[in-house]
Structures are given as C-alpha cells and as structure tokens.
Amino acid sequence: MREKLLKPYNPQKTEERIYKLWEDSGFFNPDVCVEKGITKANAEHFSMVLPPPNVTGNLHTGHALMLVIEDIMIRQARMQGKKTLWLPGTDHAAIATQSKVEKLLEKEGIHKNDLGREKFLKRVEKFAKESHDTIVNQAKKMGATLDWSREAFTLDETRNLSVKTAFKKMYDDGLIYRGHKIVNWDPKGQTVISDDEIVYEERKNKFYTFKYGPFEIGTTRPETKFGDKYVVMHPKDKRYTDYASGQKIKLEWINGPIEATVIKDEIIDMEFGTGVMTITPWHTPIDFDIAERHKLDKEQIIDKYGKLLPVAGEFAGMKIADAREKIVEKLKTKGLLISVDENYVNRIATAERTGGIIEPQIMLQWFVDVNKKISAGKNKLQPKSLKELMLEPVREGKIKIIPNYFEKVYFNWIENLRDWCISRQIWYGHRIPVWYKNNEIYCDLTAPEGPGWVQDEDTLDTWFSSGLWTFSTLGWPASVKTTAGQPEKTGDLKTYHPTTVLETGHDLIFFWVARMILMSQYLLGEVPFKTVYFHGMVRTTDGRKMSKSLGKKAIDPLSIIKKYGNDALRMAMVVGNTPGNDLKLNENDIRGYAKFANKIWNVARFVLENIEDFKVLKIADYDNEDKKSEEELNALMEDITKEMSEYRFSIVSEKIYQYFWHTFADVIIERSKKKILEKKNVISAKTLIYRHLHILLRALHPFMPFVTEEIWSMLPKEKNNLLMVEKWPFDCAQGKHHAN
C-alpha cells in the first residue's frame, strides 16, 4: 500500500507528474506505439486534426471543451489498439492577429505604416510565437495527448508550399480569377473581407423620404445619393405606368438639377415604401446587380477611408457620419425632405474582427468561382462545380454530421453561396503567388525570371490555408507522387487521410468545415473526414457566451484545474453535454466531480488493502450474486463501447459514474466487506472487487485520465504498462471483454 493513498486524492500534486510520464513515454506518437508493440503495424487508423487555435492569446473554456472531447476520443481509440494520431497546430488567423498587434502598437503610439511591411511582420511574428508557446503550454496542462512531434502552423514553410500549390492549381483550372466586383470593404481594417466574416448588428437608423422629381424615395443613407441618376420601379406597378423604361426625367437634386433615367426591374418590392428607389451601384450589392443587368453607369461616391469624393461637391472630403446630417439639412432647405422616421431599425454590416462598418465597394479582387464546372480529381468524366463537390459527400452520407440537423444548415448555406473573395489587403498571411509586369500576369510557386515583375501586394484569406488543414498537416503536396499519371498518396497522408473525425464548434461550419470539404474534394478527390462532431458553445451560468470580454465572469480553465483538478473539469464538460447544444459551465458541477475523483481514490484504497494477500487474480468461482455482478459489469462495458462509437459521451460518462459510485462502491464493496469479515466466499468477493476496479479504471480513463492513471500505477499486475495504452475493456470487433 502506497503512503499517498492514505490521504485524500490531490490532483495538484499528481497531474503534472502524470502528464510528464505520458509525454516521456512517446505514446502520443503512433509510430512509437507501433515500435514498442503497443499498436499493431497494420492496425486500423484513427486520426483527427486539432482545430488550430488562433495565435491571438490564451486558451479559453471553449478550447478546453474542444480539447476534452477530442482527448476522450483519442484516448479510447488508442486503448482500442488503433493507430491513433491527434495532430496539433496553431492558426496564424491573419486579420485577427494583425489587428491585435495593431492595437498593441497603437498603445505605444506606433502605426503599422511607420514600421513598414517587413518590420511590422517581425512584430507580428514575435507576438504569434509568444501566443503559440502559451497555447501549447496550456494544452499540455489540460492533459491533451497530442502528437507534438507533428505540430504544424498554418503559416509555416510547409503549409506555405501547400497554399501556393493549391492556389496555382485552382488558378490553372480557372477556379481562381481576378475581377472587379462589389466586395465588403472594411474601412477600419483597410481590407476586404468575405461574406462570412460579416457580423450584422441591429441599429436604429433614421429613415428619410425625399422628393425626387415626381417620385418619393426612401433611404437610410443620404450621403450615397449623389450618384443616383437612375430611378427604379417594378414593371407591374400600376402607380407608375405613366413612366416608361429609359425615360429621362429632369429634376432638382442635392447639388442642383440632374437628369434621371427610369429603369424597370422586377426585383423591386412594390410593398416597400413608395415602390420607387434610386440606386447606388458602387456601394450597394443589390444596386450593383441591377446596374449589371441594365448595363448602367457605376460611380464611386465614398473612398476607402469612408470619406466623400469630389462627386459630392461641397461635401467632398467629409466623413460619412458628418456629411449625413448636413446633406439632409440642405435637402430640407430646398424643400425636398418629405419625412423622417426616427424609429427605423435595420441591420448594419460590421467586420467580425475590427468592428468597422462595412462599406461595399467595387474593387479588383481575387475570387474562387464556386459555380464553374471543372473535371478535376476523380471527376474526369463528369465535370462538377465546387458547390457540387461540397454538397455531394454530405448528401451521399460519406460525411456524417453530428448532430444531423446541421446538415440542413450546411445545405442551405451552399445553395446560397456566392464566389468566395480570398484576397486581403493586410500584411500578415500567405502572399498571393501572382506577379505582374505591365499587362502580363504570372502565377507560380516562385517568382518569374527576369526584371520588372512585381508580386501582388495582397495576402490570402486565412481560411484558404485552414481549408487545407487535414492534409497540409500530413505532408501534402509532397506526399502525393504521380506514377503513370495516377496520383498516389504516400507516408502520413496515405495512412491517416481521410481523417476519422473532425471535432469543432458549430460556429465554424461555414468558415472552416465547408472549406475543408471543398479543398479536399477538389485537390485529393476524397473527403477530409468521415464524421463531423459539433460541440456547443460554452456559456456562463447566466447564459452568455464565454469570452475574454466578460472578464471575471468568464471561467478560466486553468484556474479551475488548479482548484478542482483536470479530471473534475473534464467530467463537468462532458456529463450532460450533448453535441450542438450549448454548455453552461457550473462550478458546483465541477466541485461534484472533484468529489467523484476522491471517491475513486478511496475505492482504490479499499480494494488494494483487501487484495494485498491475494495472488490469484483470474476469474474465480464466483458465488451467484458475484457472478451476476460480473455479468452486469460486462454488459455495461459492451453497452458503453457501442455508445462511444456513436459519440454519445454524455451518456457514457454518466453511466460509468453511476455504476462506479452507486453499484460498485455502494453495493458491491459493501457486500464484500461482509463476506471478508465473515470469511464467507472471500475469494469470490476479492476477485470481484479487483476485477471491477481493473475494468472500471480502464473505462474511465478517457474521461478522467489523471486519477485513473495514478491508481493504475499502484495496482498489482503482470506488465507495468501505462494505463493510457492498456486495452479498452471491450473489443467491439471480436465481442470480447478484456479481462486483464
């Protein structure tokens, strides 16, 4: 009996030592497991990439939840003898990281332009490195058995090669094009962003109605109205049958008389306002579409700093917010203001990362064409669009999404998907591998020979590199050899791709999950993963999403671990938490599971005290009630193994908890006391409690790895393996229980 068992379980004194044992064993690396005979060389694989945390700071409870669920899957797979890889990495998170560093510099009174591209990037890299180290340390404290030897970064050299390779192939296939389109310009971040990076905020905005010649037009944005020389109405609107398409009308406007042209278009909602509107094609997506359809002029009104251009006459150079009221005032003086609705509410598009108000602009940018049909990969005979490549595997069940209702959300998104804008006017990120010289354009992995070539200044959307993550981390493109015209995978890519499961938050379904499916389908002709498991968002007890802005209200995972232990936090995050549903993390629950860890500890003490003289550890001749208990335990193991294969961690953790405490401890141990005291069926009793502990520790290990590993080290047994590589107590394939 070890001394330390005599005191209550102390996670603080245990966890760091245990993690070091695991790490030193090398078993996080599947190759080591094979070398040491833990895993068979030809074993089935189980692989998962870690959703790479952004290098913008610390890990929060959301990360903790992710690490816990993934570590549970990985530990079980490893115990089941699978060749198990959990691949770690971090995300450079382009805009997020750059704007974070910009803010830090701001405090020093420095603007990034003062430093210049190179010096600024050095600062960002320094910051990213520090964040990376913090993140890795925290992940280790959380007990994650990630294979650190394979760690990757979305912006390292290998990943840069994969990004350039992917870009070039898409460019050559005509899937990436450069064009003038209306895009989401963020005046604050001074970059374009994709549709998915927009966050809408409801705000009260004055809704003005102006007299526009014979019409009345409504707007929330008078400052864009300078260029409005087209007035649009529905062709079937009976109120305006007197006006013909193309008809010119002279009218008085902000800066004097103008000539407006009547346009008829069915997109107009006759019910809205007066059924007449003027359009600003340069700054409104829907107006842009109308202008394209009718081949109308487009004129820029607002520059990229959010200031009015000379077209605004006396208002030129003014900022939007300042100009708006003044323009209204002028129109009012001219008798053109009809009414103002003070209580109008509409949605404002803001940039996710900077909070800047999006000003749509027509700009020259790079796009991924999602509708063009190409005969790439395995679809040589039947050309397919990227949209189809994204839809098919989910529709056909090659990718299963848990919970399955997210499949509908996924389909809905793809069906409404527009071309993906991938260029960003920021410095931190993968530089676009395109060079220009006069009118020539050159796209390749390296710069073209000869003088005069200038590389595109822009970088790529961070999700472009994230989309490659399941295979760029496994060595692609180097790990694809082309023999006899057939691409053939080698190395890690061959062994571990498609990955078994992707576990992530449902907020990443479009940003990341869809893009990974796109990239893998297109570049490898296969799915990136077979199952997607979405966890919910972690919330505070009052229901708010946990984030740093909450300050003290947010629970810091590391301080919880310090207080209650890792195992307790893990259980609190798993029990009662079903996929897709948000989790309200409650300190009471965590405290409860800390008690459970202690309960396990005390049970172990009792069992070990009573089997010290006990040499024969094989299945004995049980008496009837013990035999029944053994069978009940076996049935439970079979049951939870099946539940685990269906990713029902909530149920499994609860069942083991219940059985351990209220059957093993409360019934079986109490019964054994009596038998041992009365010296009746002692062998049966001792065998039963030993085997229960032996089996339950293994079943509990993925959920509560630290306390179970610590107790395991004290158990009398033939081999001295770490529990993390012991056998899971039920073999699904063979229907066998692993006795010892």
Add this chain to the structure above:
RNA sequence: GCGCGGUUAGCUCAGUGGUAGAGCGACUUUUUGACGUAAAGUAGGCCGGGGGUUCAAUCCCCUCACCGCGCACCA
C-alpha cells in the same frame, strides 16, 4: 421573410412509444473500519398550451406560445 434548435424536479441538464432520471441544492438520520469530499433515507414533476395518430404519447404528426440561433432582405 425562410430555416434550425429549445421548453422535463428549486437550479443545470440527460432520456425513452409502455410506473419519469442524474448532478447540485433542500430536509431527516448515522461519529460502523475505503471514503464526512461519506453513508442510509425523504420531499419535490398534469415532461410549455391545444389538437391528432396509437391499445398506450414526455417521446411520432399538426398547431400555438415563449426563449435562443442561423440565413436572407431592408431602397
């Protein structure tokens, strides 16, 4: 506007076509030997409202209400 999820014990949440479950909390008892971070026990629920299918509905279908979320539009 289109769509998705939720509504179960005081709180946080599981769950199932056939007498309703857990944790925490509350209350009562127990200083017995693994554990007081414990044990034994008790109380507490028309499973959101209404309708339907069924021998049987908390569960399946329809509908309403409220809460949360996503997408689109917003001149």
